[in-house]
Each structure stands twice: as C-alpha cells, then as structure tokens.
Amino acid sequence: MSKVKFLSKNSYFEQFCLILSKFYIHMKLFRFITAGIVLASVAISTQSCGNETEQKKDSSTIVKDSVEVVKPKTREELIINRKEMSFAKPDSVTDFEWKHTPDITLGKSEKDGTTAISVKIGSKGIVHPSVTEHWIDFITLVVNGTELEKKEFNNDGAAPEASFTAKLKKGDVVTVNAGCNLHGIWKNSVTVK
Numbered sequence: 001m002s003k004v005k006f007l008s009k010n011s012y013f014e015q016f017c018l019i020l021s022k023f024y025i026h027m028k029l030f031r032f033i034t035a036g037i038v039l040a041s042v043a044i045s046t047q048s049c050g051n052e053t054e055q056k057k058d059s060s061t062i063v064k065d066s067v068e069v070v071k072p073k074t075r076e077e078l079i080i081n082r083k084e085m086s087f088a089k090p091d092s093v094t095d096f097e098w099k100h101t102p103d104i105t106l107g108k109s110e111k112d113g114t115t116a117i118s119v120k121i122g123s124k125g126i127v128h129p130s131v132t133e134h135w136i137d138f139i140t141l142v143v144n145g146t147e148l149e150k151k152e153f154n155n156d157g158a159a160p161e162a163s164f165t166a167k168l169k170k171g172d173v174v175t176v177n178a179g180c181n182l183h184g185i186w187k188n189s190v191t192v193k
Helices: 009-050 095-100
Strands: 054-058 061-064 067-070 102-109 114-121 136-143 146-152 161-167 173-180 184-191
Touching (some): 095 184, 102 173, 102 184, 114 136, 114 173, 136 161
Antiparallel strands (some): 102 114, 136 146
C-alpha cells in the first residue's frame, strides 16, 4: 500500500510561491528578450535611415529608403482616349452614352446678335462624373464647322459644364465636342431656329 503524503498549509503556500517565482522569472526573461529584439530592429532601421538613397524605378515610382512612393499621374498621363465616339445604336441609346453626350441649351438672342450657349455634359438627367481619374477634360464650341472656343478642365472635381456666347443666326449649326479622358470625344449638335 502506498503512502499518501499530505502537505501542510505552509507547504501549499511554499509550492505556490515557488511556482509564482518561476513564472515571474520567465516573464522577466521574456520581456528582456522582447526588448532586445525591439532595440536591435530600431538600431538596424536607424542605420538604414542614415543612408538616404533615392532611385527611380520607372517614371511614376520612386524608391526611397526601401519604400516605394508612387507619383500621381499628370493630367496628360490620365487622358488616354482621343477617339471620336458615337451612339452604337441611335434608336437605343445607353445610359453610358447619355452620360457622355453634351446637353446644349441656347439662350435668347440679344440685341447685339449674341446668344448665350450653356453646355452640360450628360443628357436625360445622367451627369458625367468629375473625379480625379475620370472627368471631362475639354469642351469645344463649333459653329457651322468652325471652332470658336475651347475650354479645358483639370481633374479637380469641377462640374462638367461650360458657358459660351456667340453670334448666331437662324439655320446655324451649333456643335459641342466634349473630351472624356477615359471614353473619348463625344459630340452633339443643335440647329438655331
């Protein structure tokens, strides 16, 4: 028959203290090792910061201290489509096509013969977006085949609209061309009544 040894209350307390002290020592060691790792990584990063190097990876990316910094594209780099566009099916125009179609409003003719011409890009209540990567970059006014005025726009969120004035008479054909940086050049025409 085996003997069962019972520990006194003091023995339980001593065992507990022993376990607690071992745990405390392990925690201190863990903290010491962790602090050493952190200090070593700080020392390494400090050394690399002292050697600031800058190299070009390509025209839009710079590598500085092993961190890639992407330069924002210029207005010209974001204009990627200069094709003249038209409705694929004139009897079934899509929202995408309406969004790019210039909406032309002719004001009333003044005494000096000039007429106010208001242009908004987007028709049938669908307005073209104006964000950094997608916007109307120009609107031109053409009367009877002659370009009278061109307005260029930056990609700064401005509404895709323009106002012009021109001397118009009955029968003149007013055409507006609008350049979308992504989806090409769209046009619309009205005849002066």
